[in-house]
Amino acid sequence: VQLQASGGGVVQPGGSLRLSCDGSGFTMDYYPIGWFRQAPGKEREGVSCLNNKDGSTYYADSVKGRFTISRDKTKSTVYLQMNSLKPEDSAIYYCAIDPDISMIWPTPTKHIGGFVGYWGRGTLVTVSS
DSSP: OEEEEEOOEEEOTTOOEEEEEEEESSOGGGSOEEEEEEOTTSOOEEEEEEOTTTOOEEEOTTTTTTEEEEEETTTTEEEEEEOSOOGGGOEEEEEEEOSSGGGTSSSOOEETTEESSEEOBOEEEEEOO
16 A cells, blocks of 8 residues: 655645645555544644545645645546645644544544555645745
8 A cells, every 4th residue: 555645845824735646555445534634742733534424524724714635546546736825834744544533633643653554755735835
């Protein structure tokens, strides 16, 4: 199983970015998938999650109305469209999967050495003027 997040960069407040999470080695339809972020000195937090079972989407209160999670099944890719970005959105963004959605959403479950589930390398988002 491999996951790779991409699409990060530097953007001004109010701007937009679209992150991509490319998956391989597994069937994306079988897993809930989430986006997470971690800012320096802060805990990793859930940003958004897509439930594979019924297509439900979930968002952290801090991003509701600004971020949208979506999936392209033909490409095994999940996107996070981020609009109206704020400086407090600056963080490394990760995508992750786990067969049990409760292990990753709304708060990723820690275990020795990291977090439960499969995690990709993150992509850095910096919102600054």
